[in-house]
Structure formats: structure tokens, C-alpha cells
Amino acid sequence: MTDATASGAVPSGAGQGSLLAKDQRTAKRNAAEGRFKIYGLIAVCIGIAALVLLLTSILTSGLSAFRQTTIAMQVTLDAERLDPSGVRDYDEMAKVTTFGYAPLLRDGLQATIAAAGIETELDPGDAMELISDESVAQLRNRVLNNPDLIGQTIEVNVLASGRIDGFYKGRVSYASAELDSNISPEQLQLAEALEERGALKTGLDWRFLTAPDASDTRPEAAGLGVAIIGSAYMMLIVLVLALPIGVAASIYLEEFAPQNRWTDLIEVNISNLAAVPSIVFGILGLAIFINFAGLPQSAPIVGGLVLTLMTLPTIIIATRAALKAVPPSIRDAALGLGASKMQSVFHHVLPLAMPGILTGTIIGLAQALGETAPLLLIGMVAFVREYPDTPLDGGFFDPATALPVQVFNWTQRSDPAFVERASGAIIVLLAFLLLMNLTAIFLRRRFERRW
Amino acid sequence: MQVSFVLLFLAAIGTLAFVFARHRAIASVDGDARRLHSLPTYYGLNGLIVSLVPALALLIGWMLLQPLFLERAIRGDLSRAALREGTTMSLVVSDVRRVADGLESGLLAQDFTASDFAEATPAEVGAMLMQGGTALGAPLTQPVLDAAKDYRATSRTLRWIMGIAVLAVAVIGAAIAIHRSEGTFRARNVVEKGVLALLMASASIAILTTLGIVMSMLFETANFFSQYPFTRFFFNATWQPSFSGRGGASELGILPLLWGTLYISFIALIVAVPIGLFSAIYLSEYAGRAFRSVAKPAIEILAGIPTIVYGLFALITVGPLLRDAIASPLGLGNSASSVMTAGLVMGIMLIPFVSSLSDDIINAVPQAMRDGSLGLGATKSETIRQVIVPAALPGIVGAILLAASRAIGETMIVVLGAGAAARLDLNPFEAMTTVTVKIVSQLTGDTDFNSPETLVAFALGLTLFVITLGLNVLALFIVRKYREQYE
Numbered sequence: 001m002t003d004a005t006a007s008g009a010v011p012s013g014a015g016q017g018s019l020l021a022k023d024q025r026t027a028k029r030n031a032a033e034g035r036f037k038i039y040g041l042i043a044v045c046i047g048i049a050a051l052v053l054l055l056t057s058i059l060t061s062g063l064s065a066f067r068q069t070t071i072a073m074q075v076t077l078d079a080e081r082l083d084p085s086g087v088r089d090y091d092e093m094a095k096v097t098t099f100g101y102a103p104l105l106r107d108g109l110q111a112t113i114a115a116a117g118i119e120t121e122l123d124p125g126d127a128m129e130l131i132s133d134e135s136v137a138q139l140r141n142r143v144l145n146n147p148d149l150i151g152q153t154i155e156v157n158v159l160a161s162g163r164i165d166g167f168y169k170g171r172v173s174y175a176s177a178e179l180d181s182n183i184s185p186e187q188l189q190l191a192e193a194l195e196e197r198g199a200l201k202t203g204l205d206w207r208f209l210t211a212p213d214a215s216d217t218r219p220e221a222a223g224l225g226v227a228i229i230g231s232a233y234m235m236l237i238v239l240v241l242a243l244p245i246g247v248a249a250s251i252y253l254e255e256f257a258p259q260n261r262w263t264d265l266i267e268v269n270i271s272n273l274a275a276v277p278s279i280v281f282g283i284l285g286l287a288i289f290i291n292f293a294g295l296p297q298s299a300p301i302v303g304g305l306v307l308t309l310m311t312l313p314t315i316i317i318a319t320r321a322a323l324k325a326v327p328p329s330i331r332d333a334a335l336g337l338g339a340s341k342m343q344s345v346f347h348h349v350l351p352l353a354m355p356g357i358l359t360g361t362i363i364g365l366a367q368a369l370g371e372t373a374p375l376l377l378i379g380m381v382a383f384v385r386e387y388p389d390t391p392l393d394g395g396f397f398d399p400a401t402a403l404p405v406q407v408f409n410w411t412q413r414s415d416p417a418f419v420e421r422a423s424g425a426i427i428v429l430l431a432f433l434l435l436m437n438l439t440a441i442f443l444r445r446r447f448e449r450r451w
Numbered sequence: 452m453q454v455s456f457v458l459l460f461l462a463a464i465g466t467l468a469f470v471f472a473r474h475r476a477i478a479s480v481d482g483d484a485r486r487l488h489s490l491p492t493y494y495g496l497n498g499l500i501v502s503l504v505p506a507l508a509l510l511i512g513w514m515l516l517q518p519l520f521l522e523r524a525i526r527g528d529l530s531r532a533a534l535r536e537g538t539t540m541s542l543v544v545s546d547v548r549r550v551a552d553g554l555e556s557g558l559l560a561q562d563f564t565a566s567d568f569a570e571a572t573p574a575e576v577g578a579m580l581m582q583g584g585t586a587l588g589a590p591l592t593q594p595v596l597d598a599a600k601d602y603r604a605t606s607r608t609l610r611w612i613m614g615i616a617v618l619a620v621a622v623i624g625a626a627i628a629i630h631r632s633e634g635t636f637r638a639r640n641v642v643e644k645g646v647l648a649l650l651m652a653s654a655s656i657a658i659l660t661t662l663g664i665v666m667s668m669l670f671e672t673a674n675f676f677s678q679y680p681f682t683r684f685f686f687n688a689t690w691q692p693s694f695s696g697r698g699g700a701s702e703l704g705i706l707p708l709l710w711g712t713l714y715i716s717f718i719a720l721i722v723a724v725p726i727g728l729f730s731a732i733y734l735s736e737y738a739g740r741a742f743r744s745v746a747k748p749a750i751e752i753l754a755g756i757p758t759i760v761y762g763l764f765a766l767i768t769v770g771p772l773l774r775d776a777i778a779s780p781l782g783l784g785n786s787a788s789s790v791m792t793a794g795l796v797m798g799i800m801l802i803p804f805v806s807s808l809s810d811d812i813i814n815a816v817p818q819a820m821r822d823g824s825l826g827l828g829a830t831k832s833e834t835i836r837q838v839i840v841p842a843a844l845p846g847i848v849g850a851i852l853l854a855a856s857r858a859i860g861e862t863m864i865v866v867l868g869a870g871a872a873a874r875l876d877l878n879p880f881e882a883m884t885t886v887t888v889k890i891v892s893q894l895t896g897d898t899d900f901n902s903p904e905t906l907v908a909f910a911l912g913l914t915l916f917v918i919t920l921g922l923n924v925l926a927l928f929i930v931r932k933y934r935e936q937y938e
Contacts, residue, residue, distance in 0.1 A: 029830055029833070030830070032830070032832060032833075033830045033831060033832045033833075036831075036832035036835070036836075037733070037737055037832070039729050039733075040729045040730065040732055040733025040734075040736075040737055041733060041737075042729070043725065043726045043727075043728075043729035043730040043733060044729075044730040044733055044734065044738075044746050044750070046726050046802075047726060047730055047746075047749070047750045047753065047799075047802050047803075047806075048746060048749050048750065050753065050799045050802070051749055051750070051752060051753055053768070054753075054756070054760070054761070054764050054799070057764055057767065057768040058760065058763065058764065061767060244653075245653045245656060246653075248649060248650045248653035248654070249650070249653040249654035249656065249657070251650055252647075252650035252651050252653065252654040253654055256647060256650065256651075257651075257654070265658060266654050266655065266657055266658060269657040269658050269660070269661045270657045271923075271927060272661065272920060272923060272924070273657055273660060273661060275853065275856060275857075275919065275923040276664070276860070276916065276919065276920070277857075277859070277860020277861070277862070277887070277915060277916075277919055278860070278862065279860065279862045279887050279890055279891070279912070279915070280664055280668075280860070280912055280915065280916050281664075282894075283664075283667060283668060283890070283894070283908070283909065283912045284660075284663055284664045284667050286667075286894060287667030287668070287670075287671060287909075288663050288667050291900065292518075292667075293515065293518065294518045294548065309656075309660050312656065312657065312660075313657070316657075340639065340643060341643075342643040342646060342647070366755065369757075370756075370757025370758070370759065370760075371757070372757065372758065372759040372762075372862070372863050373758075373862035373863055373866075373887070373891065376891050376894075376895055377890075377891065377894045377895065379895075381895055404757055404759040404863075407759050407763060408759060408762075408863070408866070408867070411762075411763060411766055411867060419767055422763055423763065423767070426759070426760050426763055429757065429759075429760070430756070430760065433755065433756075433757070437755060
């Protein structure tokens, strides 16, 4: 109320005890205030810097996983060699193993080298090391699935081997090739010569997202196909189980539960389950679902069940908050018009709480998508190359991996090229999480009502 | 009978029960729905619930109990003679189950006729199974093959009986419901009671889960302690599982693991608590609107990032950086995975956790206390340090305990960042290991549920569960007490 200091005459030479001149103690206190503020700012900046560092580190080492070095060449599919019986029968043709196909690619590569006019001292076998072993298998599959190709000369775009790929992504250099038994400087020279003639290219390649995992020695062919399907299956199971059960549990606790010991017990259990370490759920899954119930290892169904139990507390807590946010006047109005308690909840409260429930569910799903530790224990870390069947054909029981587990799996391999793959997989995982969280934010912004 | 068929039939029966029960109710009042006790849909729903719920309960119960029953049958089947040196009953039983499953898929794949199969020798069948991708613990013997055939036959018969029983229950339920569907029947009350029971059952799943966790670990832990002495587990300072021998030679002391866990958690808290607390204070008391609207979500993003991402960050960035910048030049060690790596990264992970909890707690301190302090001439920072923080202290302690419980149970960061060597050491730049890392390493790969090397994981898990549960309960108790104080 008083503004004496502002209106009063200000003495020019402030003496002792004036409110206007800072004495030593005030200056000290103000300095302490300033320091305190700076500590806070530093703390916030450390947090943000950590986030930036984390994301840049993953992005710089992982973005190259989406680019792939390939070699374009003409391959003549010799009928004599690929289908000696000449009847184009699948089983007969399948008797020709990848050893039968390798020479075709070798000849194709030699032809490409000759056509480009490149002089090289490498013998055809060494030159062949430019090409990924996986390419041979891919060519074989292509021919087996399409027998009409036999006898023709087709254009193929084969994967370069991991070291050549690494050369174009900065992992391999002439100096490191000297010491590496898997690649020689001459081979790198040949690769550069091919690149100059346009036969070898490094470009965007979506096979990383669709191909299955590959063995230890073929990092260039390893992809996320099986892992993405496995994760999608598990999310489907979590959604189908956790959403109805979570909503039902929340409705009971929020609207119907009497004040008694049983209700208390449920409440205590839910808040504890939310804080139980995730690996403990893995032990539960291993002991109950696999050892006791006899469900198969590495199957999305087991992963889905374990993640459902883990996600339930999150969904229940979010749903209860959403139900609580619906004002009591809505319930009273429904009851006043003669609805039963159950009708007031299902016809009025639940639809109004739905945006909040869905937001909570999506956040719970996002949590489940990134969860790794429990899945390691139920065998999802296995090496799986076969795509699981569709859910209608029992695909939930087929072996599969999951995105975060695939990341872990790749970090355990010796070839440094797998670090790039693992970081690339993280980028895919983070992209999915971002998408889910943006959907949640959108739902909240668009539909949530303030009462 | 396939379970999917049973489910399909059940769906059909349920739909029919709904339609007929509703129809009969309306017919009983000559089409005048006003004379019904409840809306017509409730009569239909009553039909649906009465026909399906008991049948589904039976189906689930049967599917849970059938494996147990079959296992007992096999155990009876296989005399002790069938067991050879170096195997145990449960290994043979799991082999039998695998052979039976393999036969199922192997037969389908190879057009092996039933008569061919009856005459096939164990070796032939074994080879066939190998082709089908079934790996066995031991070469197939005649008794095991016989038991497997038996198992398959019994399990088929049981499946048929189950299908028929379930469908019968559904049909009887539907008949009762349709019969009762008349105008005076209080369908809504019955349906609502049923729905309430379902809601309650859903809520009770939380209790079942906890029970499942405790039971699954308790049994296997008891099993472990029957093979490995209690005192050596808790008081032995060496962790040295032997992989070749069976028991005996292994040293499975938990102390080095606990030490690693606590050391890493301690470093994580040293990083997370000051940063989290100060950023919560800054953001809630000092920051301007614009800065807050950017910084707060940015820090919360850290909470949404999966731990495997932090693990990879520790493995490819933080670990090598610490080793090359600090540990190697100072001669403190040359391992990229170390207590410091895991601790730092885990600290970053915990920042948003501590800061959002502290934020809640600081906001719960009544405004009157702030105003009083400021009115007496204290600066903002003095108010925070001398009034708000002491008032919020119990809550902050609770938050720190919750963060500690998180740190102790964290798995992926330590698996990728801390190393695998069990060690009792003070040097934070050495690789050490934790309880969670060892649970993962003992339970992945080839596991034999009869050796102490595998079973120890359950004892470790139980220890972990008890520690984190204790911290959580204590923290929740403190936080709740604190909240009550100001409400």
C-alpha cells in the first residue's frame, strides 16, 4: 500500500541503514540469490544437453543403416546349372544349393569389371568377396520363386559385403584394410574403380526395414522385418488384453468398490506392481507362462502376456484419473433420470472419459514397446530368420523377436557394423514411439474436455 | 478339437442365445416392450453371459490343468528304467513333450502315414524331428517315444472331451437363459450383477499377478536353497558359476553383485538428485513461461526413452569417452564398461523421474508458507532453502527412495554399460556387475532348471523384489504421510 520510497525525497549520499543502498550483507544475499538461480539453470541445461547428446549420438551412428552399398550387374541364369532336370519343378531346383549360384554371380562380376575396362590383379574368387554372401541366397530365392527367369540374363542389384559397405560409411579405410583378414586394399581399389564407372552405388535402401536378421558374418544383410512384426504382434496382444481389463478394473475401483480390505489390497497391489522392476515380470513369464503353462519360447504370445501385466498398472492409473475428471453432476443427472448406477457409468461417464483413457493406453503401449529386459528372459533374444505367420494361422505362437531385443542382440555381436544396425534399429524404435506419443498428444488436445 | 473351433462354436452359441432370449422376452409380452421389466437388450445380454461365461471359465481352467495332468501321467508311464545316467525326470518329461509337439508338426510336414509311423524306429523318428527343427536333450529312446505317442493320444482325447464339455456347458447355459426370458424376469439386475463380478475379477488380476510373481520365485528359490546352502549364498564374497560341472564347484555369493548394484545406484543418484532437484526448483520458481514451455517437455522426453537406448548410449558413446578421456590417462583401468559409465547414464535416465516427483512435492507446499517467508524479507532462494525444502523434505526423501528403487531394478543400462565381471572393488572405472545382469545371464541361452547355476537367478530375483518392494513401500508411506500433513 505504501509507496513511500518512491515518492519520498531520496537522499543523495545514502548513509548507514538506508534501504536504498545495498549494504554488504544485502549484496551478499543478492549474490547468493544469483548463484542459486544459475545452479538451477545449469541443472536444466545439463538435462537438455544430455538429451541432445543422446539423440545425436544415436542418429550419427545409426542413420547410415538406411543406406546400403550395392553393385549392379548382369547375371546369366544358366539353365544347365540351375535346373539340370529341365522340368522347372521346385523340389528339383531346390537341390541346387547356393554353391551352384555363386559362380553365376562371380562371372557376372567379372563381366562387369571387364565391361568397365578395369584392370585388377585380383583373381575372380577374391573379387567375389566384394559381394555379400547373402546376395547368393537372395538370387537363389528369386530364381526358385520365379522359374521362368532361368535361361535369361537378368539385371541384379546385389548387396556389397559388409566391409565394402563400411568403406563408404567411414568404418573401413585403406589403413584398417591392411590389418583386416576379411578385406584387402586391392579389393577397396576395385570397389572405387567400380564406383567411378557407376556400377557400385551407395544409396537409400529400405531392405533394412523389411529383411530378416542375418548371421554374424553378414551385417550388411541384417534387417528388422521379423522384429517389427514381432513387436506389432505383441502390441496387438497388449492392446486387446490390457485395454479392456484395465478399463474394467478402473471402473470397479473408481465407481463401485466398497471401502473394505479387499479393495485396499487391490489398491496396494496396483501401486506396487507399477514400481516392480521390469525384469521380475520376465521371471514371472518364464516360470508361469513357459515352464508351467507350456507356451513356446520366443513367441509373441508370451511376450504380449508379460507386457500386458506390466502395462496394466499404467493403464489403470491413467483410466482412473480420466474417470475422476468426469464431474459428479453427470452421474447425478443420469441417476436422477432413472438410470441405474451401471447405466450411468457405461452410457455417460465412460464415453466422456474415453479420450483420457486412450491417451493413457497409448502411453502405456509406448512403454511396453520399448521394454527389453523381460523379453530377454522369455527367449525373444533368439536368432529368428523366418517371418512369423499371420495371427490367423497361429502367428502369435511362432518364434519372433522384438525391436528392442533385436537392438540388444546386435550389440552382442563382434562385427562393428552391427553397432550401426543397432543404432538404426533404435531410430526406428524412437520413430514409432514419437508417432505414438504425438497421437496421444493429438487425442488429448482434440478431445479432452475441461469441466 | 482345435481351440479355435471351440471358440468359433462358442461365438455362434452366444449369438444365438442373445437373439433367442431377446426374442422370447418380447414374444412373452406380445411385442409390447413397455411391459417388460428391463429393456429387451438386457434379456439378450443375459443369454450371452449365462451361456458364455461358465463355458469360457471351464475352457481356461481346463487348458491350465491339462498339462499338469498329462505330466503326471507321463511320469507314471516312464519307469525309472527309462532314465539313463546324467538325465533327470523333468528333462525326460520335457523331451517327451517336445517329441509329441514335434510329431504333430513333423507328421503334417512330411505326409508320413500313420502306418509308416507305427513301425518307425526311434532313430528314424529322431532324425525326422531333427529335420523339422525339434532339438532334443538326449537321443530318442523307445520308452520316450512310446511315452510321447501315448502323450499325444491322451492329449488328443482330452482335447475332444474338453471341446464337447465346453460346448455342452454353453448350450445348457443358453437353454436356461432362454427359458427364463419372460416379461417378469429382472434381466437388468442379473446382467448388472454379472458385469460387476467381471469388473471385480478384472481388478483382482493385480492381486493374482503379485501372487504369481511371489509364487514363481518362491518355489524355485526353495528349490535352489535345497541344492545350495543358504549361508553361502548370502555371505560368500565370490561369484564364480561353473558351466561344466553340475553344482558343487560353483561359488554363488550374492555380495559382489549387491555391491555392484549399490555402487552403480549410488553414482546414479549422485548425478540425478542434484540435477533433478535443481531443475525442478528452477522450472517451478524461476523460469519464464517461454523457457519453461521448452525445457519442461525436453526433460520429460528423457523419461519416455526406452532403457535400451540409454544402454546403447552407454555402450557406444559414454563408455569409450570415459575410458579415453579419464580412465586410461589416469591409469584407472581400460575397460569401456564400468561402474561410472553405467552410473552416469542411469543418472541421466533418473533426472526426469526425480524432477517431476520433486515438482509435485514442491508445488504441494502451501503458498502461505512462501508468502510468509517472502513477506518477512527473505529472498527467493532463501525461501526455497530455508522454508520450502525443509517443509518438502520428507517428500523429497520419498522421491529419492523411489529413484533408488528404480536404479536397483534397472537392467538394460547395466547389461550394456557395467560389464559382467563380479568384483568387490572401489575403483569406479572398473567393470562390475549387478544382480539384474546376472539374472539375465543365468536365464538366457541354454538353461537347465535343475542346476543351481540356473536356479540362482530366481533367488536373485526374489532378493531384488524384496529390496525394491521395501524401498517402494517405505517411500509411498513417507510421501503419503507428507501429503496428509498439508491437506
